[in-house]
Amino acid sequence: MRTYAIVVFGATGFTGRLAAAYLTEHLPAGARWAIAGRSARKLEAVRDGLDLPDLPILVADSSDPAALAKVAASTRVLITTVGPYLKYGEALVKACAEAGTDYLDLAAEQEFVDTMSVKYRDTATTSGARIVHSAGFDSVPHDLGTYFTVGHLPEDVPITVDGVVQTSADISGGTYHTVVNYLSRLRQWRTAARARAAVEGQPEGRVSRNPGGRPTRRFGLWLVPFPGVDGQNIAYSGRLLDRYGPDFTYRHWIGTRRFPAAAGIIGLVAALLVGAQIRPLRSVLLKLRDPGAGPTAEVRARSTFTVTFHGTGGDRHVVCRVSGGDPGYTETAKILGEAAMSLAFDDLPRTAGPVTPAAAMGDALIDRLVSAGITFELVEARQSEPRD
């Protein structure tokens, strides 16, 4: 019997504080939970801010495996917002995999997800721990939106889905640091992806993939390929879930109405990519934003996201849409909190080891997010035009 249903590790950070505040408002009455981090003093300040004087505090540094093992063993579900995950994350994945504790993070670092999936697959599968990476805006709306779209297409046919992200949001200092550090490790990223592909392979008789793309104009928008963890996680859902059919392809895009905006996105990514490779430039880039702070409540209140999914399977074409408010923080804290409550309290399909939100929680998490104000809708359904 575990002491807590849910522990939030990193509750003193920008996103961790929001996740703790969300749980304070939405946990079922009587649910036992705790906040965790490396500084008792800062955790006490967070607890004061939540106005929960009896909320337990667990102190652990991510470099202290014994302390992390104690935290992992104390709870059924552990949320961690301690990033960059490549720097701080591994010991906690190991602790949860060994303790059979369900684990949720916000990792957008594909190299981290790939490496953890290889190293702790067997341990987590044996202990029963569900290891769910990228349980925030990356990758839940995309992963569940694709799952929702596939559910509106025929079974046992090849399926293609294009997901187009449109957002007006800003990012936090912690996310900015994670992105810059991550872009400096392209070689390690490719090595980790190859190692994972060698271990995982494709399911018997089926294939699921996330090929790259080129900037293009489709669906009335300028589309820029959106490489990274979302497409990879969705392709993994396609491998885990037979419902995605014998031949599943997902492409992930950023969409914008104006060509100069598309060109600006390409220019910004190229500048960060080049700057991140050169150590002195990387130091300058990292000094541009400090970790610990993020968009103000006013900025978050005006921010929105929409992901539109164009899916084709057999003779049917559907357009589905997932939309909500500020993706990076307000909605991420909501998604993370609801995912933790889903793992802790919902009747879910039996899974273990590295799993995606769609495979681990699927319909139960969609229902929760809809109740929490995130929209999932079928916008259009028609016979698809025959392919050339």
Ligand SMILES: NC(=O)c1ccc[n+]([C@@H]2O[C@H](COP(=O)([O-])OP(=O)(O)OC[C@H]3O[C@@H](n4cnc5c(N)ncnc54)[C@H](OP(=O)(O)O)[C@@H]3O)[C@@H](O)[C@H]2O)c1
């Ligand atoms: N993918 C998404 O959708 C998404 C959305 C939002 C955030 N994120 C990711 O989430 C992570 C956190 O972002 P953020 O903006 O909340 O960052 P942040 O404000 O800098 O918070 C980082 C947290 O990590 C803690 N920490 C740092 N070093 C530690 C250590 N050695 N041991 C224990 N705790 C330690 C910090 O504790 P102290 O307070 O004691 O320093 C703080 O609680 C980033 O990796 C970001 O990329 C992802």
